[in-house]
Amino acid sequence: MAFVQLIEYTTSKPEEVQKVLEQWEQSSQGKRTARRLVLGRDRNDPTRYCEIVFFDSYESAMENSDLPETQENARKLMELMDGEPVFRDLDVVEEREL
Template sequence: MAGFVQIIEYRTSKPDEVAALNDEFRKTREAEGDGTAPALALTGADRDDPGRFFAIVQFGSYEEAMENSNRADTSEFAAKMMELCDGPAKYYNLDVVQSMDS
């Protein structure tokens, strides 16, 4: 099983602004249509801890994820995202060792 997942844990009191930023980034990336993009991206809100969120981003490989991370537009997005967060984000970098589809 190949693949790579990055989970980004963050806190924000501005979830609507974060959602708008994510939508803008996705639309711009799709319109440009160049370079590596995530295979899947999800955002989850912690039901037990309001204001805590997790972004789950899946790539085909670690190398694809690093290529995406090194893009100028990704760096710009991350900087804008951190301006909307209430403190630093925590990153988890995971090699996929097993998956189950329904």
């Protein structure tokens, strides 16, 4: 079953966050199991962001989470966030084009 993780956070350093995400993408090339990432910014609060990360399954998401590159990425991102991120782990029960 496909799996999606939503990560919501606030930051006053979006350019630095983007650099860390780019570094992770390079360092995890060929290892990561994340298939797609969508990053959105809240129109009503420009310091609030939401990442939507797509995986083939919950198990592949956990593999990705266990990668040393992902662990290092998370540590760096926590230093750039204003508070704790909120994670939502979602099994995809339906997907369709509209």
